[in-house]
Every structure is written in structure tokens, then in C-alpha cells.
Amino acid sequence: MITRRTCLKLFSVPAAGAWGQGVSSRGVKALPRGKPSGLPFHARFTDVAKAAGLGAPVIYGGVDRKQYILETVGCGAAFIDYDNDGWLDIFILCGPRFEAAPPGATNRLYKNNRDGTFSDVTAKAGPAPYRLAVRCLRGRLRQRRV
Numbered sequence: 001m002i003t004r005r006t007c008l009k010l011f012s013v014p015a016a017g018a019w020g021q022g023v024s025s026r027g028v029k030a031l032p033r034g035k036p037s038g039l040p041f042h043a044r045f046t047d048v049a050k051a052a053g054l055g056a057p058v059i060y061g062g063v064d065r066k067q068y069i070l071e072t073v074g075c076g077a078a079f080i081d082y083d084n085d086g087w088l089d090i091f092i093l094c095g096p097r098f099e100a101a102p103p104g105a106t107n108r109l110y111k112n113n114r115d116g117t118f119s120d121v122t123a124k125a126g127p128a129p130y131r132l133a134v135r136c137l138r139g140r141l142r143q144r145r146v
Helices: 004-019
Strands: 077-080 089-092 108-112 118-120
Touching: none
Parallel strands: none
Antiparallel strands: 077 089, 089 108, 108 118
């Protein structure tokens, strides 16, 4: 007959080895980088946010330093068709600043003007006021008629 003490001994030996695994990198050598392909990189990135009408700042934590861990993770954005016109609009979150929120700090909703520009329709659509916002989730709600 197996006692509780024997059973615990059997299970504790493999568990002790598992507890020692952790996330330590001691004794692990970094892998070398692969060789570059040699192909030229002809991409050029240009900031067109201001010209597209996306000019409001995204507030997330302090300007010079982050004091809390929640201020370091960044905020979310969603591409949604909020007005059902077939064009994707943009919903951008503002995140936390625990001391005091600066003026104009709110989640922003931008309507697609169908010409490569966006209009800020935050006040018209009425998203939630400035709060802790880390991620956004999009879903569809259908009303059933009985």
C-alpha cells in the first residue's frame, strides 16, 4: 500500500527539477545572426499622419519618464467601420497618466473621408471619457427581434 508520504516523495522529485527551470539565461550562448541577404532595401518611410488628419497626440504616461509599469506598455488602436459606409475608420486609445490627465486627453475616433484623410468625430460619436485604456476589442452586436 502506498502512503501519502511515499506519494509526495514520488511527485516532489520531478517537480523540484521543474521549479529549477525558470527563465534564467545562465550558460546559454546567444545564437549568431544570419548572414545578410545582400539585397538592397529600397523602402522609405514618410510620416503622413498630420496630413491625413491624425494630428492629436496619444497620451500614455509621462513625457520624460514612466513612473508606473502600466505607463510603459502602450495603448491600442482598432480599424473599424463604425458608420457602416464600407470604409475602415480608426479608433485610437489614450492611456493612463496617474498624476493628472493633460487637456484634450481622450480616446479618439477618426472617420475615413474616402480620400486618404480622416476627420476627428470623437465629440459626435461620444466614446468613453479619458480612463485607463490599454487594448481595444471589436465585436458585432446584432439585435434579435422576437
